Amino acid sequence: MILLLSAVVAVLFGAGAFLVLKTDLLRVVVGMVLISHAANLTLMASGLTRGKAPIYPLPNGEVSDPLVQAMTLTALVIGFGVTALLLGIAYRVYETHFAVDFDRLAEEEARREAELEQEEVSV
Amino acid sequence: MTSLLTQVVVRLLLAPTIVIAAAVLAKGYSSVGDGFSAGVIAALGVIAVYLVLGAEQADRLLPVRLAPVGAIAGLLITLVVTFSSVVRGEPLLTHAPPPGADVIHLGTLELITAVAFDVGVFLLVFGAVVGILRTVALARSEAGS
């Protein structure tokens, strides 16, 4: 189970990383969602005990680690907030550049720098 | 666009959604769910109305303009609960009543400050989620005009 959970975390992280490398900003956002899934799953998997839900009256046998659940919940919500914000920024990028791809942004950046470097550094 | 049936169903569904949300909120302390889930469930109900009826109608039908107020009020309530214990000279986030003391029950609802805390969470999440989606919707109509 340990190996399997780690492998799934790795797949989530890898797929997310792959998407984050794309030039399409919307894909990048989806990639970030996957990476946040990887982190959340790691949190859940890092529980020290596994078992039934920890709700009183306590069931017989082991209960699952409530602390990692609480942390995962918090992380989920935070992940929700930042993803929403990231989407908002991505949309603003579209609004201001009429483009949502990194390559275009990189070109603009390079052009700007080239303009600046026309000037000699004289002191 | 959307059929009359969907419009009616959406309106009808809103009430039970809110009830479910309230139940999740109230029972959070003894079973699955908490203020956050309740807030999102309630927000989803509102969003459904939005999706079906469109922003303008929904604005007319529901008091969603108040979403930001709800969000701010929710955060404020939670903050007050968190820090009020400090004024009493206890560490922050010390809930009342203290461990071991009796809890006043109002039906199944327990009157403890933790519940107030959760109500704050609920209000904030509800307000913020509705607010976010509404901002996106309004940005669209503003961009269109």
Place this chain on the structure above:
Amino acid sequence: MSLPARVSAALAALAFVLTLAGWWSGSPGIDLPWAPSLGLRLSFELDGLGVLYSLLATGIGFAVVLYSGAYVPLHLEHQQRPHRDEVRFFGLLLLFMVSMVGLATARDLILLFVFWDLTAIASYFLIGYDRQEAEARTAALMALVVTGVTAVLLLIGTLVLYAEYGTFSIPELVASVEPGGTVTLAATLMALAGLAKCAQVPFHFWLPRAMAAPSPVSAYLHAAAMVAAGVFLLGRIYPFLETSELLLDGLVVVGFASMFVGGIVALTRDRLKQLLAYSTVSQYGYVVVLYGLGDTVGVVGASFYVIAHALAKSALFLTAGAVAEATGERRLSELGGLRRAMPALALGSGLAAAGLAALPLTIGFFKDELFFQAGVERSPGIAVLTILGAALTFAYIGRFWIGVFLGPTRAPAHRVSALLTGPVVALGGLVLVGGLLPEPFVALANAAAEASLGAAASVDVFYHLDARAENLMALSAYAIGAAALAAPRVWRAAAETCARLGERLGPERVYVATIRSLNETSDRIHGIEVRDLRTRIAAILVPGGLLVLLGLLATPTAGAYTVGSLDRGDTALVLVLATAALAAIATTLPRQHLTLLLVAASVGFSLAVVYAFLGGPDVALVAVLVETTLTLLFIGVFALMPRASLRRLAALRTPPTRRWRDPLVGAAAALAAFLVVWGALSRPSVGESVAEEHVRLTPDAHAKDVVTAILTDFRGLDTLGEITVVAIAFFGIATLLRRGRLS
């Protein structure tokens, strides 16, 4: 004179008088705690060395301020600059003066360093006073880079001593240093800083450039401030220097090298201030040689030399400035015969030149006498070198004065303010006084040497009318110098070649080439960064992964990983996990955004099921809700963008260069994540989880669901933080999309 000039003059005069008074009354100095954590003290004392340099800084400073009172308004007028710029000039000059006095009297090495750099800053602004001129900017930068960077060596030397002896206090260090590697290292570093500041070879190149400064600044800089600070430092750290013979010999070598380089180049310069600047390089070469030769004579000689040089050199620079103001000419080849138009100036600067050339009846005679004496005491070879050096001085300074004041008149001079000639005459007069009544000056030099040597020094100077070695050496120096003056054709070509060679291969070339290549390299690597890195997230993933790998390689991993157990009850969980993994892989495939979104959502929903299986119904519920809301939000944003844009975006092809790179980087990131997560999960906890406490205490929190109890009570602060994040996200989206309107 304008108000700032008057105020500055008054302050300089006051400071001069106070220094004298302090010296006579034997003022006890100041000693206050400054930064006890580092053992730093604000500790000042007017010892001999301090008195000497303070008197120079304030006395020469006074003359320079008076002169500037007339010079600066003219200068500003030429440059069509507003009169208020005068305030800055005098302010900086005063700062310069204060930092010199501070430097001279500081008893704590850090304090000394602070003033050391302050003199550099003051001179930076003064050299760059005419900042609209490229030459001044380059010169200022060069001066600060050379002296500022080498100053760090002084700091390092100081810290090396501190590491060994645990104090920054100069008297304490002097009392406790013992000859050895540490002290030699520290002293070498400090001496390098000093040599750079007093423009010794190979750091000398900044000084002639610094002539871009207005003339009074040059006068001050050379005679009493910045450059003098360099030799002051040698005097101050002499107790450390003398622990190593080798180091002292090094000083002798550097000193002679500077003496000859400076002297030869000075012979070839046409611009007055350039000639004088190289002369300064050469003159401080004498001082460095004297410190290197050491012993009482050497050290007293060094201090005496500084006085004599300060008086003469400041007068000569002020002369150059006055000549330029009167005639508009700055070149020797364009000048001549000014003795007729400016007799007072000719007299004053004649005395100063005579002093530098060490003619009898001037203070300069004694400076050379001590120099010769120290040389003779060392070895015949050194003695010969001293004669040659003195002869060079005689020649170039003679060339200067004769060229300006004798011969036919080339450039007509108009009248200049008495303030431009007065200080020159006064300083020239002092050169003469020193030649007739050397006692007070020698007393000052003795006192200064006492501070350096840590023992009483009582060198005396008289005119000896006999054939002792010093007198003969002086005579031969005059003779060689006069011969050189009389027959310039003999040496001109050789000297020019030397100077040109220096320009071609010298350290200035190295400096300029270094700066240029630094800037070019910078442009080049910046181009790479902008083109290939700026927006590339891979630039984080790859090094991050590499670091993880490095961490893995650095530690033994045997037995660090366990597979874990699987039992029959886990089948369903395994299936859902597999679904999540497959769905995650599938997200890399679709072109259409909507498809992508749905596949991504299915990852989220499968994970929600996973959470439920792992015993977390609360988490599962929230995961489902979050996933739903996010999906709706994504759809909302997609709806905001025109179809055409989305379609174009979907049609974007990964460039072939990246077709292999992206999956590889993704795989590397996955591998790194895998290693970290598997590594951690394989380890059982070393302690009992605090979660057991949570379970136990939940009834105390009046709750039944432990997770909710943690969220609202035990770790309620996290929840408060979490909803704050959600609120900020809302406010943020409102800020971005609707300029902050919330409703």
Place this chain on the structure above:
Amino acid sequence: MTLVLPLAIPWFAAVALAALDGRRPAVGWAAVASLAAALVATAALAIRVWTEGPVETVTGGWPVGVGITLRADALSVLFSLLTLAVLVVCLAHEVLSGIESRLFPALVAFMTVGLTGLFLTGDIFSFYVFFEIAMVSAYVITGYGGRPRQISAAFVFAVVNLLGSFVFLIAIAATYHVTGSLEMGQVAERIADVEPSTVILIAVTVFVAFGVKLGLFPFHFWLPVVYASVRPAVAAILSGALANIGTYGVLRFGADVFPRELEFSASALVVLGVITILYGAMQAMSRRTAPEVIAYSSIGQVGYVLIALAIGGPIGYAAAVLYAILNSLNKVLLFLASGLRGWLVGAAFFVGVISVAGIPPAAGFFGKLEVFRAAIEDASVTLVALLFLGGALSVVYLLQIYQHVYWRPGGVAAGGEASPVVLRALTFAVALVVLALGLWPEPLLAASRAAAEVLVGGPE
């Protein structure tokens, strides 16, 4: 009470400000006042910590580990004080130059909550939560000017830092798994018993997360675009306040939680630090605008902190703390000055220049002094030589840009209308503070020494 106030004041203020229109000067000043109140509260806390030792409380009065521990020690109060002071100045600067967005003051207040919280928390997960509060506010603040370049900068900034955050989250999960606790003290105690091979991977992960935040080479590339394209006050906030997360993080986690791993990887850190210094300097060398030079310079400056941290011990830690603090002050001064025109602005900028270059009498000198002292005590000749080289390069590039902007006829600062006097006065006041701390460094030296004592586990 003293411990809670610095957190409660900005939190309530942020919520209240969210309801108001921040473009109105009165609201802006109210925000400044509330942050100033938080600063006063933090100062009170700091005095108590310095005189009586660390202050600690657990939420809900639960046992340590069950509730969240809030702890103020000499390290955390120093960083809180600095950060709050920076935020007050930057917000005042922005209020004076006219806030463009309704929610800007609220967002700055939220960022304050996040920063104060993460300095004062003694719990690694709570650290993450506060860290996110600060970062999320920062993403919005970055894009707040609304110019295209700022928006794309905000996006890159957000993506890169989120990546860092998630990596950090994974590290927290791993830490909890191997120690069973989230409370820093317990974690530090227990982690000593965990196999080094596991902990090193966790430590590396944490380091990567903070490296991204710090803009350490090779995680730096997002930083120059962001710093150089946002408004000056925003750049000052990001580099002077937010970047403290990175330095505080590596100090707290490196020296406090993972001391064994820190020692183990010291030489790797020194190498990274040196590369960072040289790379930052080489990039800064020929940049033509002041913000770009400062941005690259701030990449390089972090290298010094890293090296001092790697050297460790009381001297190394004190140097790291001191350098981090001075660096943040310098960057605030330089960024604020870079956006202004007119008389005295050049002087203020120059003070920043010499402070970064470590030239007295600016305060930065003592940072350089301490770093050199640490390196010399470490008896590493190569390191001293490299630090010397880095310092020399910084002198060149800083003066080049100073002259390029302020001296050259036709330089950016030569023309144009002068900025409002109040803005210049505020910036000049910051410059005076930098000078004053250079002339009287004792408070800073003592505070950084006390902070270092916390890290070496000195008198608690």
